[in-house]
Amino acid sequence: MQRKWEVRFSGTGGQGIIRSAVILAQAALYDGFDAVQSQSYGPESRGGSTKGEVVIDDEIIYYPKVNLPNLVVCLSQEAYKKYGADIRENGILIVDSSICKDDNKVPENVKVYEFPIIETAREEIQNELSANVLSLGIVTGLTEIVSEQSMIAALTETFKKNILESNLKAFALGLKIAQTAKN
Amino acid sequence: MTNNTINKIRLVQGNEACALGAIKAGATFYSGYPITPSTEVAEHIANKFPRIGRHFIQMEDEIASIGAAIGASTVGHKAFTATSGPGFSLMQELIGYAAIAEIPVVIINVMRAGPSTGLPTMPAAGDVQQARWGTHGDHSIIAISPNSVMETYYETINAFNLAEQYRTPVLLMMDEKVGHLRERFEEDEANEPVIMYRPAPKEGEKFVPYANVECGVPHILPLGKGERYHITGLTHGETGFYTAQPKAVSKFVGRLSDKIELNVDKIAKIEENYTDDAEVLVLSYGSSARSAHEAVKTLREQGHKVGMVRLITLWPFHDAKIAALCEGKKAVIVPEMNLGQMAREVQRVAKGVPVLPMCRVDGDLMTPDEIIAKVKEVL
The missing domain is CATH 3.40.50.920 (Rossmann fold)
Known part of the structure; x- marks a missing residue:
């Protein structure tokens, strides 16, 4: 299994991008890894592009930021434009299908997955805001960064009871989508 | 992974760890004015303090914030405030007041890039000399710079301990990266931190508020609890009243500096x-x-x-x-x-x-x- 993961979630302010990073980091701690989550945002809290980063390692992490990520999730066109090409060799890029990638700027050896993340959240969960948790399901299903069990524990820790169920559903949907892509 | 480990391991942000440290240290009074990137300190304190019978006040600006904290400390509270560059600049005069009047207070400065409004959401260490020399006049100061979430927790406790022990303002100089970083938070149960309180006279011992004691740090009693004494930003003698007598002033200003500088071995962590x-x-x-x-x-x-x-x-x-x-x-x-x-x-x-x-x-x-x-x- 890959030892060190540098993960970058990107999208628009308000999409729960930083929350995704926090949940992944929490799950990684449960799995016994060291994890550091950092963020970068502008003075505005809605709109504008946002990134949430997580470094996961089985050794102590000193430098807390993502240097060059090996997993990138893009949930908006602007985020894709900014972060889509900034990815390590043989890395994984997960983008929402609504994003236009005609520019071919993604390095060739990067594995690109395209899923209707936002649309599925809107249609199946009746809530676009679940797109962040749905993408966590996809990340968990496609990679071995963290265990499903720890992710569920982290989600349960994060969400209040009244919204936990829909988020667990979004997570399960993400896992299913990833499984289909793998087969 | 067991349920037990999940309960113990938490992913905590630096600013929250600072708030948790303040609670652990026995802080009972917070007055502040929110500013990025320190706001989460105030948010956590505003959430926790009222539930445990402690005091949170949002003030109208940073000058009032440190003023209220100093006032609360004179009546016996362990008091603190949190801010960033622009607010830290506004607090400078009263940091000097707390230094000369020897009132324990903790100021959290989560540094962002300056000068002025600068880059509000980004880290810098541009205030480290301001911490030393920002307020006018000769004085010494204690300033601490943690670099992780766990260290922020323990050094916040240390900041309160030092403020109490040396009757001085203590500055916790975090930066945006440390303040907003989330990482593992796990208290060391085997090493429970020591919590210290300001030096008070023993039963029956005469209370002299600004005594030139050998250790450099005179006793202190909360105002309104029986002893009447004078607190001023003017140079003062042992009783707390203004003096311009050269020998007394020289001794006093020297003591303000020496009580910290001569204890550098005990205070400075490297x-x-x-x-x-x-x-x-x-x-x-x-x-x-x-x-x-x-x-x-x-x-x-x-x-x-x-x-x-x-x-x-x-x-x-x-x-x-x-x-x-x-x-x-x-x-x-x-x-x-x-x-x-x-x-x-x-x-x-x-x-x-x-x-x-x-x-x-x-x-x-x-x-x-x-x-x-x-x-x-x-x-």
Whole structure:
């Protein structure tokens, strides 16, 4: 299994991008890894592009930021434009299908997955805001960064009871989508 | 993974760890005015304090915030406030007041890039000399710079302990990266932190509020609890009343400085890694020190004799210890997120050793690769 993961979630302010990073980091701690989550945002809290980063390692992490990520999730066109090409060799890029990638700027050896993340959240969960948790399901299903069990524990820790169920559903949907892509 | 470990391990943000540290230290009063990137400290305190019978007040600005904290401390509260650069500038005069009136208070400054409004959401270390000299007049000060979430927790407790022990304002100089970083939070149950309180007279002992005691720190009693005494920002004698008598003033101003500077061995924490056989030293603090540590670790793995020194305490600056650590080195490299503010201190004490500042003021953290490249230039 890959030892060190540098993960970058990107999208628009308000999409729960930083929350995704926090949940992944929490799950990684449960799995016994060291994890550091950092963020970068502008003075505005809605709109504008946002990134949430997580470094996961089985050794102590000193430098807390993502240097060059090996997993990138893009949930908006602007985020894709900014972060889509900034990815390590043989890395994984997960983008929402609504994003236009005609520019071919993604390095060739990067594995690109395209899923209707936002649309599925809107249609199946009746809530676009679940797109962040749905993408966590996809990340968990496609990679071995963290265990499903720890992710569920982290989600349960994060969400209040009244919204936990829909988020667990979004997570399960993400896992299913990833499984289909793998087969 | 068991349920038990899940309950113990938490992912906590630096600013929250600071709030948790303040609660653990026994802080009972917070007054503040929210400002990025320190706001989460206020948010957590506003949430927790009322539930445990402690006091949270949002003030109209930063001058009022530190004023209220100082006032609360005079009646016996362990009081604190949190801010960032612009607010820290506004607080300077009253930091001096707390220093001369010897009122314990803790000021959290989560540094962002300046000057003025600067880069509100990005880290810097541009206030570290302001911490030392921002308020006018001769005085000493204690300033601490943690570089991780767990250290923020323990050093916040330490900040309160030092404020109480030395009757002085203590500045916790975090930066945006440390304040907003989330990482593992796990208290060391085997080493419960010591919680200290201000020195009070023993039963029946005469109370002299500004006594020239040998240890430098006179007793203190809360106002309104039986003893009447005078507190002023003017130079004062042992009773607390104004004096311009040269001998008394000289003794008093000297004591304000000495009570901290002469205890530098007890106060200043300096972390050393791989220094024994090091030919080149990297000296850093705050979040830059995390990049530096990563860089030095990599250089050691490559077989280079490089050592790492981290200032946990910025002020008082330990002249003798830093001088000894620098002695005989080929060079000392000082990465920091300003234009060389602490490098000047190192240059002052490292006689005959080239001290090379390494500066970054664009709101981004220095990368380990930059530091590795700089070290390789001098190896």
